[in-house]
Amino acid sequence: MARLPLYYRALLEIADQDISTVSSEQLAELAGVNAAKVRKDLSYLGTYGTRGVGYVVGELVDEIAGELGLTHDWPVAIVGLGNLGHALANYRGFGARGFRVVALVDIDATKVGSRVGDLAIESLDNLDTIVAERGVAIGVIAVPALAAQEVADQLVAAGVGSILNFAPAVVAVPESVSLRKVDLATELQILSFYQQHRVQPSRV
Amino acid sequence: MARLPLYYRALLEIADQDISTVSSEQLAELAGVNAAKVRKDLSYLGTYGTRGVGYVVGELVDEIAGELGLTHDWPVAIVGLGNLGHALANYRGFGARGFRVVALVDIDATKVGSRVGDLAIESLDNLDTIVAERGVAIGVIAVPALAAQEVADQLVAAGVGSILNFAPAVVAVPESVSLRKVDLATELQILSFYQQHRVQPSRV
DNA sequence: CGGTGTGAAGCCTTTCACAGCA
DNA sequence: TGCTGTGAAAGGCTTCACACCG
Structure with a gap:
């Protein structure tokens, strides 16, 4: 619920x-x-x-x-370290209740190795090993829309059970994997819709 | 819809x-x-x-x-320039379809004046003037949970018609104002819930 | 008394299934 | 023939209202 x-x-x-x-x-x-x-x-x-x-x-x-399963520990991996990925990596609220960021992953070789907070960025090529060794349960997709489906597929293949997608794209996953999306563009457009259709205040 | x-x-x-x-x-x-x-x-x-x-x-x-009202121009103001606020301010997808960030606002005097991209951070005290002069239609709340309701009240008082809330807090607004929320903690907990209640794969 | 637990009613969304038009 | 538009059925969620218990 x-x-x-x-x-x-x-x-x-x-x-x-x-x-x-x-x-x-x-x-x-x-x-x-x-x-x-x-x-x-x-x-x-x-x-x-x-x-x-x-x-x-x-x-x-x-x-x-x-x-809610908050008594468990759910290791999180963030894929994609652009603007949003960085903000998420630095976000305090993450660690709060059992959601521990244990890996930062990017496809860009020039980013691999640089540190963000306590973690170093690792290569997407090693995703399988990272997920397996650290028991990653939740994958966060913070890559451009075009790459979202491929990253999702890789996360699923690696054995991640849940995905949180920030990319503005529809991604499909097997039924056995949970998927939630956070989509800024959609939220703004919904607000725009209501603003557009706002009933004019009636003049009394 | x-x-x-x-x-x-x-x-x-x-x-x-x-x-x-x-x-x-x-x-x-x-x-x-x-x-x-x-x-x-x-x-x-x-x-x-x-x-x-x-x-x-x-x-x-x-x-x-x-x-969806995408033929209109909807000026956006971002309130709160911590990690998330910065990421949002730098986010490209914003400008894409009529959503133009026209103001960055923070209560912290030491942040006021510094630049993020093309814009300088302004003081929350001037919110009324900023909203009125630039016709801000949408306010984005990216402040800590404790400050969220107060910022929302100020945005409403200033005349903003829609609010997008990123703070992990319930905020109340008049019915005439549209409100949407994006809540990372909630999304993670929902994923955790499903992960927790996942039906164990049946062994054949 | 005050406030939970819960059948039943009401409402809204989704899905079905097919008539009807290009 | 193919695909839309749409009544009607089904399903799910929300709200009501009140019995019942501490």
């Missing part, structure tokens, strides 16, 4: 304030959804709420962390 | 190859969706297909560009 991360983040904020129980309504407010949705979603995890009281924050955090 | 940008991109690829007509099935293949969906979606734009033939690529590109 795609809303669990939202609840998780909200619950961490609440826990920071040493609040021990929370109602579905409060949680909904913080997560930007409505209360019925919160209750339905959480009921799928099993019964963790107490009627008349709410949810115990600590229990719920643990349960959601488990559900 | 959130799929129009996908069709648009696919159609541009097709146009590049000097192909003049395309069937819903071909377009579906390129956009990574199914043919019925393509036809339903395009039928909302009016009748642009010819039975027995398909859609005329040129006409369809123009129609979708108009629908």
Whole structure:
């Protein structure tokens, strides 16, 4: 369920304030959804709420962390170190919850060897070995659109189970591999669409 | 409709190859969706297909560009010039279709004045003037989570109509303002969730 | 009382299947 | 004949409303 991360983040904020129980309504407010949705979603995890009281924050955090697999360690490899790849490599939030960047990979021989933070850029040719030896679970594609499908294929062949694609291109992967995309151009165009179709404020 | 940008991109690829007509099935293949969906979606734009033939690529590109508002110019302001803000400021794809970055804004006085590409970083204090004078339509939030809501409020107060939020935080805006979010942490956690719940390959 | 858990209704999106037109 | 346009069916998600429990 795609809303669990939202609840998780909200619950961490609440826990920071040493609040021990929370109602579905409060949680909904913080997560930007409505209360019925919160209750339905959480009921799928099993019964963790107490009627008349709410949810115990600590229990719920643990349960959601488990559900989201945040108790595991998921090694991440970033492929493509242009502007975006660099920004991602330097991004703090990555390491936060079990997502550890363990490899930076680029096809450009002139980039190979240079350091970004604690890691050196490695050659795409060695992807198989890198993935196998470091147990890479998630591959991040930050290459130009034209190269995206090929990189995806290589990641899949190397045994990566999940891919996060930042390239503005449709990439296909086997059903057994999870794929999510983050597409700046698409987001902007959707905003543009709404801006274009904005209903003019009615004059009273 | 959130799929129009996908069709648009696919159609541009097709146009590049000097192909003049395309069937819903071909377009579906390129956009990574199914043919019925393509036809339903395009039928909302009016009748642009010819039975027995398909859609005329040129006409369809123009129609979708108009629908998405890509014939307009949408000035963009980026707020927050940390790692991500810098990457976005340098990102080529921005300028591509009417999305022109016209301002870089940060609250940090030590950053104000320094240049990133063609633009100098300006102070958040001047946001109102900047938005008004340059007609900024879209604000990009690339600040830490704690500052996100405040920046959003300031953007709304300044008159921005759309916001793209990269901060890992829920931000609320009036209904009259469009809001989209791009959240790396959430995407990773969703991938983690699926990786966690992956059905084990059955042994035959 | 207050707030969860959950059937049932409502709504929206997707898919099917085929009539009808070039 | 080939492919669009579109009712109708199917499916999934969201919301409502309230029984039930601490």
